[in-house]
Amino acid sequence: MLSRVFLTALLLFFTPILRAQAHESALSEKEVEILRETAYVASDRVLAFVKFLDERSNSIQQLATKPRRPGREEDIHDLCEQFTSIADELDDNLDDYGPRHRDIRKSLPKLLAATDRWATALKTPADNEAYNVSRKLALEAVRDLRESSxxxxxxxxAWFLAHPPPKDEPAHAYEERPH
Structure with a gap:
């Protein structure tokens, strides 16, 4: 009986925490699945992140350019927070790929070009106290991604000039070998 009461109390304590964590995720379940599928090919994973960030920045830009509707500022705030979270995750991946010499040469120019698009989209909404701080953080995340890329x-x-991939192996196979 005492263990059942303890278990019930434990569940009641952790349920709001688990719900809050699920609610706060910046990625949809579909996006998480895409990241799982691209986990073994770093260049594809970077491009998946670029796509997710493009979607968030496009949504921000659309909200800012369409006629105002109730809740728009809160939506922009939430999208800026999602953008920052995803950008930080991408930057963490880049920090991991660099020293491991993962071949992301094809995706880096696309990422670098995307940072300009994102900065423009994030600057589109007029100043508003509801999202100015979250937008500033998103713009800082874009700056960090630009610097990293x-x-x-x-x-x-330099690395791949000094260590060219073997001619008989596909690029993604070379990418997975320890260096």
Missing amino acids: TKLIEEQK
Whole structure:
């Protein structure tokens, strides 16, 4: 009897926490599945993140350019927070890929070009206290991604010039080998 009461109390304590964590996820279940599928090919994973960030920035831009509706500022705030969370996750991945010499040369120029689009989209909404802080954080995340990708482009050029992939292996196979 005492263990059942303890178990019930434990469940009641953790249920709101678990619900809050599920609600706060910046990625949809479909997007999480895409990241799982692309986990073994770093370049594909980077491009998946670019797609997710494009979707968030496009949504922000659409909200800002369409006629105002109730809740728009809160939606922009939430999208900016999602954007920042996804951008930070991508930056963490880049931090991991660099020292491991994962071949992301094809995706880095696309990522670098995307940072300009994202910065423009994030600057589209007029100033508003409801989202100014979250937008500032999103713009900082874009700046960090721009810096990381610029640095990685140079590092990857130098590394793969000194360590060319074997001719008989596909690029993604080379990417997975320890270096």
